[in-house]
Amino acid sequence: MKKSLIFTLMLTFSLFVNGQTQYPVIVIETNFGTMKAILYDDTPNHSAHFLKLVKQGYFNGTLFHRVVKEFMIQGGAQDSRNAPAGAQIGGGRTDMDILPEFRPHHFHKKGAIAAPRRGDDENPQKRSDASQFYVVHGKIYSPGRLDSMEMAVNVPIKNRIIRDHYLPHKDELARLKSVDASAFNALLDSVLHVVDSLYEAAPGKLTLPAEMKEAYSTIGGAHHLDGEYTVFGEVIEGLDVIDKIAALPVDANSRPRSDAKIVKIYVE
Template sequence: MRLFFLTFVILSCWITSCQDNKSPKQNIQTKPEVQKKEVTPLKPKYTKRITNKNVIEILTEYGNKNKERFVKLSTDFGEIEIELYNETPLHRANFIQLVKRKFLNETCFYRVAKGFVIQGGNSDRMEMAKIKRRIGQFTIPHEIKKKLKHHYGCVAMARVYKNNPNKRSSPFEFYIDVDPKGSHHLDGEHTVIGRVIKGMDVAKKINLVEVDFSEWPRKDVYMKATIIK
């Protein structure tokens, strides 16, 4: 599966890759989708798929009913605890639903940019693709705030750069800043949704794993996400 993915990435010339050809610190884009054969949908639990037309309505309603703000990501390297900000309510609600729908449990930290970020929320697992289809195809309106900057330990959402003048976020792919100086060239470009409150030592360990030329770890770093409170 990984060989197929890498071949696909090479042939597509990294059009929507996690990193452009200029510098590993230029931007944080989403991972290109891999075409997968049809699979049987999950048993319905959430009936309404999210689209760009209803995303604000659905996430606002979901956020009003689900007030949680603290999430734990468990990995083979240890645990990372995250606080989500109320100042970005759509993104908070979306991240909480990803945890509750167990989407993140099928994903990994698929990009490790040394001294810059660890990026997660995607994988080549078929189960992940099934859950994603049930959630819907959409992007989130940006909630960029001047006071929420790319400091060390911040959590923010990836996005597509091409044909995205409004800087709408990916609903699935996020990253943690591991640069001690922060990554302030990304301020105003991506929505910062939270911060690591415990486990930056774990994030730094992940940032040290061996990677291939595409910054994909040679050994998958999967996660399990749970709600703390």
């Protein structure tokens, strides 16, 4: 708890130092406690739209209708307001679709606020359904797990480059190794330089930033969502409220059996 508190305070200070000042602090009051959140300046379409809905009272009285522990809590759907127990809810609105605003430095750490969307088959542009939102609960990744995630992406890329640019010289290197050490070393150095240069510039290579590794290994998150859904804000106070809601027993549709209600969301 102490570690998380220190991290949150440092994060909050960093955000305001780095100019997250365009939007006011948002208060999310629930029947399990209150969270405070900021909206990012560099996701203006999502942030301005969310703020507009907040000022309209759009989310007041709705539910966190989809709750998955170690993943996220999703809420704000209009059909969740006063929904009877056991009813399947959470329908989105295509009239509030917004083009994605992916930013590599905004990722799915615990407390991240993001927009859900329809699947790629019917939504290849990955447009957000801005009529709802979700807050990441996530899980804590060990440093070794994060390294393995990088390797799982990067090793095949490196192997492909080696196959294309090292293997064609394999026989010649083997011949030179036994007859001309100087020529062998020169050719090997040349080939490895090409391999390393191509790998350094290879598209699709995964290098997790230090800030991301720190967050995922301390407070946790949901890395598999990065680059797929727009993150446009984050909870800066009340992370324990996410824990409480995420721990609720749910039905087959991931709806909590006892309502997790958004009493109101308003500007501080």
